[in-house]
Structures are given as C-alpha cells and as structure tokens.
Amino acid sequence: MTEKQTTTSAAFLATLKRDLLIAFKKKNDIVNPFMFFIIVVSLFPIGISPESDRLTEIAAGVIWISVLLASMLSMDSLYRSDFEDGSLEQLLLSPHPLFFLVLAKNISHWLVSGLPVVLVSPLLAYMLALPSEAYGTLVLSLLLGTPIMSLIGSIAVALTVGLGSRGLILAVITLPMSVPILIFGTLAVQSTLNSQSPLGYLSLMLVMLSVSVSLAPLASGAALKISVN
C-alpha cells in the first residue's frame, strides 16, 4: 500500500513537472494571456477617464473582469495538445487515481497562468489609482480566486476538448460559473476601501476554493473520459 502511495505521488510529481516543462517550452501559451490581461486593464483609463476618483471606483471590478477574460484565453492549452497527441489516453490509462493526475495538471496551469496575474496585480492597481491599503486584499482575493477559475475552467475544457470547433462555448460554460468568485472578490476589495473587514468575503472564497479542489478534479476526470470515448 505504501509503495502504491509512493508511486502515486511520483506520478503526481511527474505530471506536474511535465506540464511546467511544456509551458516553459511553449512560452506563447503563458505570455499571450498575461499580455492580454495587462492590455485590457490599461484600456479602461483610456476609454473611461484618467481621473483617479472615477478609476478608484471601478479598479477592483476592472481587474477582476480582466482576470476572468485572461483565464478564458489560457484555458484551452490545458488538455488540447494532450488530446491531439494521445498523451491524454495515457493519462486515463494510468492505474493511479485520475483525481491526483488532473489536480497536478490544474496546479501547473495555475502556476503558469494564474500566479503571474496575481503577482502583477498591485502594479495595475496602482495604475487604476486603487488606494494602497486595498492592495493586500486584492492580492489575497486573487490568490484565492484564480485557482478556483483554473479548476472550474478545467471541467469546461475537459468537456469540450473532443469537439472540433469549440468557438465561444468555453466562455459560455465557464463565465456564468465564475460569477460568485467575481462578486466576492470585488466585494472584499470594496469593503476594505470602506474601512470594513474583508475577512468574511475572503473566508467564503476560501470555502469555495476548498470545495473546488476536492470536487472539480473528479468532474474534470469524468469529463475527460467522456471526451476520449
């Protein structure tokens, strides 16, 4: 039994390493969504108003919505090439629980697409004239919210990976499911601005993250099996 556990963790680590390696070699998949995020956020001051009062009001919402859109762009790379080259079949035929292998892929995806966005967000918050006392809350809420988006997006990608032309279906499935994260994320920042504690909203997001981590990989795994069938 212990031997089996060791090999399961070895398979988990090997999958994590492999996906990070692929992401590192295909830099386009990382850089494009990240640049998209920065450009979309930069368009708002140009289009709406450069006045800091107005920008402060919309800053949290703008950043959160841009994060959602950027995550849509990066999702497709999660299973697409694996499906096309047959690696996905090998993943499904592993004797190890699919849960951990899918989780490894999701973690790797978040590390290369979610984490950079979280790290650069204070800079963009500064550009949108968000008061500096809200930076901490913004980063924390993104830190909790972006993994949830990776996990939920993974289910939608897994469901649609077998389809020839997916077009916008990915966004249509994922964006409505991301609404609660958007609400709590922006409310957390807003309450900090109103000098209230954001802890309530952040703990709700923590709950959503725990639920997603424990259930979403199961759903992704089942969806992958259907797509490959």
Add this chain to the structure above:
Amino acid sequence: MSSAAPQTFSNSQADKTMLAVRDLFCERDDRVLFKNLDFDLPEGQVLQVQGSNGSGQTTLMRILCGLNDSYEGSIKWYGQEIEEQAASFFSSLLYIGHRVGVSKVLSPVENLRWSCSLKQAVSDEQIMAALKEVGLRGFEESPCYTLSAGQQQRASLARLIISPASLWVLDEPFTTLDSKGVAMLEKILQRQAQTGGSVMVTTHHSLSIAELTLLSLG
C-alpha cells in the same frame, strides 16, 4: 473463478487465460461493427487482429483498454470483470494507439520520464537504454517536433522495453516504421510472448512471430 494474483505470470494451467472476451457487440452510427465476438488471449501469445478498413479494429482495441464503453458483452481479466479490478488491470496494461502519446515539444527522454512514471517508477538509465535499443541514440534530447514520424513512433515504442506490463495493446504500431524498425518491433513482441506476456496488435503486415494467432474482423 480464478484466485491467482493477476500481476505475476503464474505457471499453473488453470490461469493461462489472460483475457477472455465473450459475446462482444458494438454498434457505431447504426452500423454493427462486430457481434457475437468471442476470443481468448492466453499468456505468452501474440494476437494479430486483422480486418478491412473500418471493420472496427481500433474500436475493439479501445474497448479492451476501457477507453470506449459503448459495447455489450463480457471482457474478463483472469476470470474477473475488468471494472472489479481496474487498478490491477491498468497496471498490467500498456496501450499505444494511433496517436502515439508523444508530446512534440518535449524530447524523447522527457516524454518517457512522464509516460513511464504514470505506471511505475523509472530511472534515467532505463530510459537511455531503451532509447538506444529502439535506435534513437543521439536524439535523446532533441524536441520531438524535429524528429520524423517514424522516430516519434520509436520514442513511443521505447515504453515497451521499459514496461513490465503483461498485456500490450498496440494499434497499428508498424505504420511509420522502416524495415529495420519492423524487424526490431517483431523481436520485441516475440520477447514479450516468450517471457509469458501477451500482445494484441492490429496490423496489415504479415508478422514472422512463432507465438502468433490471428483474429479476423468483418
């Protein structure tokens, strides 16, 4: 019902049958691919599946691996339904399909490191030795998009050398190989049969392997 552990190649006469397929029926887009299909795969045998194009060879292979579940009938692994012992079945199974499971951006070594460790722990020495045996010496670290289709196929086939799996399911493994590669793969298949493992393979080549039996579809 058998009680022997499926992992070990047992020598007892009673458990020689590795895979027993009974009354298999599969329909695709209102077209019957096969029905009443019965066959046994004993230990130490290479079963070549033949048939005209579109006769359901790939579908049969995918059904046996559990990748396709739109079938009726029974498939037993050492006397038990596969679903009842999925973990043991999957650790004894190695499948290479049309899409060979080689990521184009990674090198053969990086590909093998991942695909082998999905099944069992593997060392870099084993990987290097296997790549040498399939004739990829000097290409170990090249990204697979720089390799030819036949070389990518070989990178995938290197898994056969590393794998301790007792059942190999290979879908058209000969397609992109040159004549040397064909001879090499025949030798590998023969070795698997002689050490008590089994192989199911679809191909239109006539194989020169002593332990060969044929199964015709359609």
